[in-house]
Amino acid sequence: MMSKLGAWGRRLFLLVWVVFALLPAYWALSTSFKRQVDIYNGPKMIPFVDFTPTLDAWQRLWVASQSDFLPKLLNSFVFSAVSSLIAVVLGAFAAYGLARFEYRYGAYRNDDISFLIVSQRIMPPIVSVLALYVVYVQLRALDTAWGMILAFTSMNLPIAVYLLRSFFAAIPEELEQAAALDGYPAVLRLVRVVFPLAAPGLASAFMLSFFFAWNDFLFALMLTFNKAQTLPLYISSLSAQSQPEWALIAAVGMIALIPPVVVTLVLDRYMSKQVLVGGVR
Amino acid sequence: MTAELKVSELSVTYGDVDAVRIDELSLDAGEFGVLLGPSGAGKTSSLKAIAGLLPGAAGAVHLGGRDISRTAPEERDIAMCFESYALYPHLTVRKNLEFPLRAPRRVRELTAQERRRRVDEVADVLGLGQLLERRPAQLSGGQRQRVSLGRALVRRPTLLLLDEPISHLDAKLRNGMRAELKRMQRDMGVTTLFATPDQGEAFALGDRVFVLDAGTLRQVGEPTELYLRPSNVRVAELLGAPRINLVDGEVRGQRVTVLGLERPAEGLRDGPVLVGLRPADLTVGGHRELEAAVVAVQPLGNAAIMTVKVSGQTLRVLTQGAFDEWQVGDTVGLGVRSGSLLLFDPVTTMCVKAGI
Numbered sequence: 001m002m003s004k005l006g007a008w009g010r011r012l013f014l015l016v017w018v019v020f021a022l023l024p025a026y027w028a029l030s031t032s033f034k035r036q037v038d039i040y041n042g043p044k045m046i047p048f049v050d051f052t053p054t055l056d057a058w059q060r061l062w063v064a065s066q067s068d069f070l071p072k073l074l075n076s077f078v079f080s081a082v083s084s085l086i087a088v089v090l091g092a093f094a095a096y097g098l099a100r101f102e103y104r105y106g107a108y109r110n111d112d113i114s115f116l117i118v119s120q121r122i123m124p125p126i127v128s129v130l131a132l133y134v135v136y137v138q139l140r141a142l143d144t145a146w147g148m149i150l151a152f153t154s155m156n157l158p159i160a161v162y163l164l165r166s167f168f169a170a171i172p173e174e175l176e177q178a179a180a181l182d183g184y185p186a187v188l189r190l191v192r193v194v195f196p197l198a199a200p201g202l203a204s205a206f207m208l209s210f211f212f213a214w215n216d217f218l219f220a221l222m223l224t225f226n227k228a229q230t231l232p233l234y235i236s237s238l239s240a241q242s243q244p245e246w247a248l249i250a251a252v253g254m255i256a257l258i259p260p261v262v263v264t265l266v267l268d269r270y271m272s273k274q275v276l277v278g279g280v281r
Numbered sequence: 282m283t284a285e286l287k288v289s290e291l292s293v294t295y296g297d298v299d300a301v302r303i304d305e306l307s308l309d310a311g312e313f314g315v316l317l318g319p320s321g322a323g324k325t326s327s328l329k330a331i332a333g334l335l336p337g338a339a340g341a342v343h344l345g346g347r348d349i350s351r352t353a354p355e356e357r358d359i360a361m362c363f364e365s366y367a368l369y370p371h372l373t374v375r376k377n378l379e380f381p382l383r384a385p386r387r388v389r390e391l392t393a394q395e396r397r398r399r400v401d402e403v404a405d406v407l408g409l410g411q412l413l414e415r416r417p418a419q420l421s422g423g424q425r426q427r428v429s430l431g432r433a434l435v436r437r438p439t440l441l442l443l444d445e446p447i448s449h450l451d452a453k454l455r456n457g458m459r460a461e462l463k464r465m466q467r468d469m470g471v472t473t474l475f476a477t478p479d480q481g482e483a484f485a486l487g488d489r490v491f492v493l494d495a496g497t498l499r500q501v502g503e504p505t506e507l508y509l510r511p512s513n514v515r516v517a518e519l520l521g522a523p524r525i526n527l528v529d530g531e532v533r534g535q536r537v538t539v540l541g542l543e544r545p546a547e548g549l550r551d552g553p554v555l556v557g558l559r560p561a562d563l564t565v566g567g568h569r570e571l572e573a574a575v576v577a578v579q580p581l582g583n584a585a586i587m588t589v590k591v592s593g594q595t596l597r598v599l600t601q602g603a604f605d606e607w608q609v610g611d612t613v614g615l616g617v618r619s620g621s622l623l624l625f626d627p628v629t630t631m632c633v634k635a636g637i
Contacts, residue, residue, distance in 0.1 A: 183355050
């Protein structure tokens with residue numbers, strides 16, 4: 001009896017939680033089908049009852065897609081994906097080194113080097129972005145794809161290194177020694193044993209990097225103006241008018257949700273794996 | 282395939298601590314060597330140094346007459362079974378066993394079919410046939426240990442290094458595996474070095490036993506020889522269970538006196554001496570040489586370890602047969618088998634006389 005009650009209680013709690021978590025997304029979705037007047041005479045939540053849905057915003061988005069919207073979506077996706085990939089690959093090498101070898105540069109040991117790397121993320125980016133702007137002007141990197149990828153990579157590399165170091169450190173060194181005696185040279189030991197075992201770490205580092213880059217506003221604001229603009233800037237440009245285009249903003253926002261969700265769904269199965277269990281006593 | 286091993290001037294240092302310092306260690310082709318030592322003696326470090334896995338190791342390793350001291354571990358053709366098993370947790374048992382056969386240097390030697398057959402063969406011998414599609418996390422400790430052993434055997438290496446490979450099996454399986462291991466080693470003719478803290482395994486398996494203590498080799502020889510003529514106290518302590526009794530004695534006029542017992546001791550100078558009495562060489566009842574008070578009786582089933590006091594000294598006695606007739610507090614007569622005493626110099630701890 002108690003357990004049945006407990007089960008229902010759990011379901012009720014989960015239901016409340018689902019509503020709580022999904023309500024903003026639903027609100028944005030429904031807003032994208034509203035006319036301006038329904039938005040301002042708010043809150044209207046139930047289509048056909050509260051308000052009459054219209055495809056107006058989506059049609060305008062489709063019209064705008066060739067010129068404005070699609071290039072920005074593509075920019076966002078390419079910059080985020082490429083910079084995350086670079087950050088994870090470079091970060092993996094750095095993290096593996098920090099986990100396996102002992103370094104000594106003057107007073108700096110492994111932990112100090114790690115902290116030095118992470119400290120690049122402690123300072124708020126707004127402090128450095130002006131200086132970065134000046135550097136980018138000199139480098140002719142403003143409003144270029146490679147400039148944005150570079151900026152995102154440097155933003156994400158510290159986190160990737162920090163996260164991956166602990167993952168590599170958790171892999172018993174004897175597994176690598178076993179692979180060595182089984183006849184595998186160093187690079188293959190990494191590819192066949194270390195990286196598969198670090199998969200949850202690699203996946204989470206990629207996801208975090210991707211989200212940070214996808215959600216970035218500041219770098220894009222300062223370092224791009226046209227060709228290399230990203231989705232968040234496009235969205236904010238829609239609201240920077242005398243009358244914000246809420247329905248359009250909501251429609252773009254819905255599309256902006258899709259890539260992170262897809263990335264999460266794809267990588268989630270690597271993250272939840274208990275890959276290290278059973279290898280050593 | 283089979284080759285002799287010659288290790289010389291091997292040393293392993295961690296920071297400024299000397300973990301291992303071995304002057305010489307040699308095995309004939311196909312020989313079964315046992316590296317016997319307590320935990321912390323440097324067994325694992327020695328094996329890993331021979332395999333080329335320790336950057337802090339120095340010394341010369343020759344295998345089959347070839348100097349492999351500077352050869353990378355993956356090129357040495359040495360297989361090792363790690364005490365921690367070191368199985369690849371992301372691979373199934375079959376993939377684990379196949380892993381060495383798929384290494385770049387061997388992958389062309391065998392077809393996929395032959396690889397399969399080899400794995401099946403080893404799995405069969407080790408009783409892993411039902412487990413091939415499982416992952417290490419789904420195995421018990423003993424099963425994991427057998428997979429680890431299988432992975433070392435499947436590729437037929439030139440040298441086999443085994444680091445306590447059967448220590449975590451249950452007693453029944455362990456005895457079976459001992460015999461199986463010895464048979465496989467003979468059949469394959471592979472030169473083997475087996476590290477263990479268990480003197481029983483050393484007796485059962487070893488053609489030659491290397492007694493390692495505090496990083497150095499104390500004595501090398503056949504197990505029986507080490508048991509009967511240990512070169513020093515540590516070797517006497519490490520071989521033989523229960524542990525040898527050590528009591529103070531005195532040499533005077535070519536005779537040794539211990540616990541009131543007197544034996545001839547020709548050629549020894551007068552002075553104090555450390556006398557080793559093996560628990561198995563003491564008999565209760567029968568011929569009474571010493572009077573002993575029973576302090577504790579620990580039954581083993583077909584025998585018992587009895588703790589007794591003789592002239593204020595505590596002795597362990599391994600009794601056979603009807604041990605349940607003695608109780609704590611009883612006074613019993615103790616016999617000492619003739620030719621069983623070991624005499625050690627109390628300062629150098631070296632053996633000065635054996636078999637009196």
